[in-house]
Amino acid sequence: MQQRTLGSSGLTVGAIGLGCMGMSFAYSASQRNEEESIRVIHRAIDLGTTLIDTADVYGPFTNEELVGRALAGRRDEVVLASKCGLVIQDGAIVAHGHPDHIRHAAEASLQRLDVEVIDLYQLHRVDPAIPVEDSWGAMAELVQAGVVRAIGMSEASTEQLAIAHAIHPVATVQSELSLWSTEQLDQVVPWCRDNDASFIAYAPLGRGFLAGALSSASQLEDNDWRTTNPRFSADAVSRNQKVVEIIRQVAARHGATPAQVALAWVLGLGEDIIPIPGTKRLPYLEENLAATDVRLTDSDLAELGQLAGQVVGTRY
DSSP, rough: EEEEGGGGOOOESSOOOOEGGGGGGSSSSOOOHHHHHHHHHHHOOOOTOOOEEEEEETTTTTHHHHHHHHTTTTGGGSSSEEEEEEETTTTTTEOOOHHHHHHHHHHHHHHHHHHHHHEEEEEOOOTTOOOOHHHHHHEEEEHHHHHHEEEEEEEHHHHHHHHHHHHHHHEEEEEEEEEBBOGGTTTTHHHHHHOEEEEEEEEETTTGGGGGGOOOEEEOOOGGGGSSSSGSSHHHHHHHHHHHHHHHHHHHTOOHHHHHHHHHHHHTOTEEEEEEEEEEEEEHHHHGGGGGGGGOHHHHHHHHHGGGOOSSSSSO
């Protein structure tokens, strides 16, 4: 697989990473299978995927444990990424960026993952109640202590990134980026390029929608987080089929699948962008990773680039 570098960290990863959240959290609980998920992680590594992304809030905690079990004996083959700064309180996910919490969270993640160092540790969200410099200072201390190799931020503004970067280099910024979520291209991606940071694109398949498998909101299970998302309301799912149809048309021209086209578009935005599609199934994993072989034309890119403006529903 093609290789890409995670900003100033010097860490090198395969061009497509693996987001592990859905193996334990948020989506389709009935489809979770720990043994299958471990097989997916192993196969991903075999095929050249080296960026494995998790977080303490996924589960909570169970996803890190799963990833830790999967990486037993294979730790040196991957760049392991986790996150802190989100907690579940009274059934809601809220930001928690106090320095003491960050220190405790890192120690707990190391234990759950059963590793001595986390390659990329990310502040999952900026806590509005805590100055960015306080949270980021605690993150930087982890690097100095040798328990973390590089640090990044998720869903941060350019103003927050600038404050943090003045204290310690921001190696990566992780936010949603896909054919139907392009907001980060306006300011955040340019900031990354100006400051030697890489961009990690989560949900590059639009939480599965852009792969074309969801034709009706009724296909979602009641406990699936997407049922609360505006883009997955019954009306939005129906109206957004026009977006998937255009992706299908482009895919047909290349003998590819809609998922592969959606990922190829993200990959084509620049070598400093690393998509991390998530999956719990081996066939989908292999389909996703084959996107590195899809070469979109200028006319394809122009056609696909118009899709975000046609999407019904906000991303949150």
